[in-house]
Amino acid sequence: MMQDQLPAGLIPTLRIPAMPKDVNNGGSIFGGWVMSYVDIAGSIPAELRAMGRIVTRAVQAFEFKKPVYVGDLVSFYAHVIKEGRTSVTVQVDVYAQRIKQGIVETVLVTDAILIYVAIDEKGHPRPLPPL
Ligand SMILES: CC(C)(COP(=O)(O)OP(=O)(O)OC[C@H]1O[C@@H](n2cnc3c(N)ncnc32)[C@H](O)[C@@H]1OP(=O)(O)O)[C@@H](O)C(=O)NCCC(=O)NCCS
Numbered sequence: 001m002m003q004d005q006l007p008a009g010l011i012p013t014l015r016i017p018a019m020p021k022d023v024n025n026g027g028s029i030f031g032g033w034v035m036s037y038v039d040i041a042g043s044i045p046a047e048l049r050a051m052g053r054i055v056t057r058a059v060q061a062f063e064f065k066k067p068v069y070v071g072d073l074v075s076f077y078a079h080v081i082k083e084g085r086t087s088v089t090v091q092v093d094v095y096a097q098r099i100k101q102g103i104v105e106t107v108l109v110t111d112a113i114l115i116y117v118a119i120d121e122k123g124h125p126r127p128l129p130p131l
Contacts, residue, residue, distance in 0.1 A: 004108040006095055012075040013041040018096075020070050028067035034074075034094060035062070038112050041076035042090040046116035049080055049088050051129050053119050057087065060113040068109050072096035081113070086125035088116045 006012075014037060024030040039056055046054050068074060075095045082089035094110040120126040 004095065004106050006075065006097075006106055007077055007093070010077055013044050013078040013092075014076040016074055018068050018070055018072045018074055023070055028069055029072070031064055034064070034068060034110050035112075037074070037076055038062070038092045038094060038110065039114065041078040042092045042112070042114045043116060045078050045080050046088040046090050046114075049083065049128065050116070050118035052126075053121075054088070054116040055119055055123075056114060057117040058115040060089070060115060062110070062112040064110050066096070066107050066109045068096045069098065072098045074109070083128060085127055086117050088118070088128065090114050090116065 016037060018029045022029050022033040043054060043056065073096070075097070076092055078090050078092045080088055081091045090113070092112045092114065093108065096107050096109045098105050118126050118128055
């Protein structure tokens with residue numbers, strides 16, 4: 001069977017196991033749990049690029065491709081795909097890994113694109129610093 005692979009040579013921005021407390025009525029993991037960690041993971045490269053405070057401004061795309069189950073090890077890979085004057089656009093790819101009959105199965109479960117804005121001490125947009 002063809003299966004997804006973790007992105008080669010990249011270190012995940014976040015890794016966390018899915019717990020029983022995060023299950024929805026249908027038995028898989030609540031979408032809001034995934035969304036929350038996607039936002040946290042995405043904010044990490046955005047904050048590093050902005051060299052300071054940022055806020056989430058918009059979610060441009062968010063697709064739950066496959067379910068996440070209790071016990072899955074969930075890895076979030078976040079990287080900057082676009083920069084504007086004050087905004088940073090980040091792609092987040094989420095993989096679940098589960099052990100089935102002695103084999104680690106890897107599944108691309110979610111991908112998303114989020115826009116963060118660098119803000120100053122008054123909460124107003126500020127230009128990104130030069131690289
Ligand atoms: C972030 C905030 C300070 C921006 O203020 P604003 O008046 O919208 O600022 P602007 O219209 O100048 O937009 C700022 C940047 O965001 C981008 N942007 C705004 N709305 C966008 C959208 N819907 N999609 C993509 N980009 C968007 C603009 O293009 C601009 O980018 P650029 O400077 O790189 O060209 C303000 O919207 C805010 O405080 N929002 C709430 C943030 C928050 O609390 N997030 C957590 C939610 S719980």
